[in-house]
Amino acid sequence: MNRSRLRRVRQFFRAQDHAASGLVAPRRRPGAGRVLPLLSRSTDPGLMWIAIGAGIWALGGARGRRAAVRGAVSLALASATATTIGKGAVRHARPVPDTGPTARQLHEHPLTTSFPSGHAASAAAFAAGVAMEARGLGAVLAPVAASVAFSRVHSGDHRPRDVLVGAALGVGAAFAVRGLVPSRAQLPPPARPRADAPALPEGKGLTVVVNASSGAQPQLVSPVQQLRTALPQADIVIYEPDSGPLTEVLAEAARNAARSGGALGVCGGDGTVNAGAAAALSFDVPLAVLPGGTFNHFAADLGADTIADACAAVEAGSAVRADVGRIRPLVQAGGRFPDRHVLGPPAAEPSYFLNTFSIGVYPDLVRIRERWSPRIGGPLSALLALFQVLRTTRPVRARVNGKRRSIWLLFAGNGAYRSFGVAPARRHDLADGLLDVRIAHGGHLARPRLLATALAGGAARKLLYAAARPRRLVVSELPEGTQMAYDGETRPAPSALVIDKLDEALTVYRPAED
DSSP states (O other), rough: OHHHHHHHHHHHHHHHHHHHHHHHSSOOTTTHHHHHHEEEEEHTSSHHHHHHHHHHHHHHHHHHHHHHHHHHHHHHHHHHIIIIHHHHHEEEEOOOOOOGGGGGSSOOOOSSOOOOOOOHHHHHHHHHHHHHHHHHHHHHHHHHHHHHHHHHHHHHHHHHHHHHHHHHHHHHHHHHHHSSSSOTSSSSSOOOOEEEEOOOOEEEEEEEEETTSSSOOOSSSOOHHHHHHHHHTTTTEEEEGGSHHHHHHHHHHHHHHHHHTEEEEEEEEEHHHHHHHHHHHHHOOEEEEEOOOSOOOOHHHTTTTTTHHHHHHHHHHHEEEEEEEEEBBBOOOOOOOOSSOOOBBSOOOOOEEEEEEEEEHHHHHHHHHHHHHHHOHHHHHHHHHHHHHHHHHOOEEEETTTTEEEEEEEEESSSEEOSSSSOOOOOSSSSSSEEEEEEOOOTTTTHHHHHHHHHGGGGGGGGEEEOOOOEEEEEEEOTOOOEETTTTTEEEESSSSSEEEEEEEEEEEOOOOO
């Protein structure tokens, strides 16, 4: 294409752009004259999207938190790209301030260049990012984002081309973030064995124990009301601390489920789900996990991000088998603590874990988090606990599989976790038969090394902590007063213990794959 033809094409599109701007800006729209300028100002500098993201984070459950974070990161990338690269490289002047009626113009005419529209880029990026994790929320935000983009032309502050290119840049930023960090829908389907479980239409035959004392995230509709709406025939038992031990209440519910050929349901945090799993194992009944706590790790790995997801699985009879981690205290054998070669008999009844077991700083972190969580909420209490733990704790001396070690943190996951560093992130297989063992050693510069361990990835992490995936782990010679944590609960640790797995022991409902 020669230069004269290229010039004519550019002139044609510029003329069309000016014509479209002339049609949009001067036209009067009843009710929009005040709303659209206000909407435009509220998104400068992204205040409205920050407020919406905070609301989604607080009220949207696990899926909402993922959507809010993805939307915020996409917005940040789009805004930085539009304001630095876009406006710096293409220095188009803005339309003259008197293109539209004075009443609908912004109070302050922006001083930056016009192309592309940063407001449109941010709005499209946030809405697209949220939609990649939660389609329903994305559908609600799409008209709001479109209105923000339109308001920039309506106020005479941008031309249509600025807004269209800005919106395309925002959507591209959301896809770029998804390319770096895949959304939950992009991750490979979990390789888990299917299980036969009864379909319970409207919850008939399901006995659900709801732990009212669990530290649940705020929700618009209470878990009990959601259950009664989705599963009207389910037997709902609301547990209060003065009702007696939770284990006894769950055992009675599991016994009733076994008699009726139904299933046991638990609604609460990971500690409540742990106790429900023990009851389901004892009476050999399927377990329905309904997220009702702060973090809901096991429910998230099942794909049951919401109570509605879990209820749909119960009605459809969609279930899988999952491994269960087991903790067995040991006694001395021949005057010595057991190692991998010499084991004494179990000293007491075993405990179970569905997510993680740990010794070291994590039990202290859990204990501090639980003390502050009722006052300032789960996420802030976790940050406070991490700061206090790094400031005050010391490594633990113990023997691991017969080898003496100084342990800052010993972590054992029920199944292989996909993550970087010592902190677990997510499992794709709940029935792989393996323990995910990670040990952060004590010694010189232990605290900075622990922080580096939490952030390290690739080859660097191998220099900071030891990792293995055995089927069994023996820990002995633990000092008196050592705490252990499993599934978010803390207990005094025995002087010696063995950790292993019960393969595919638990039948649990989960939503069917798309």
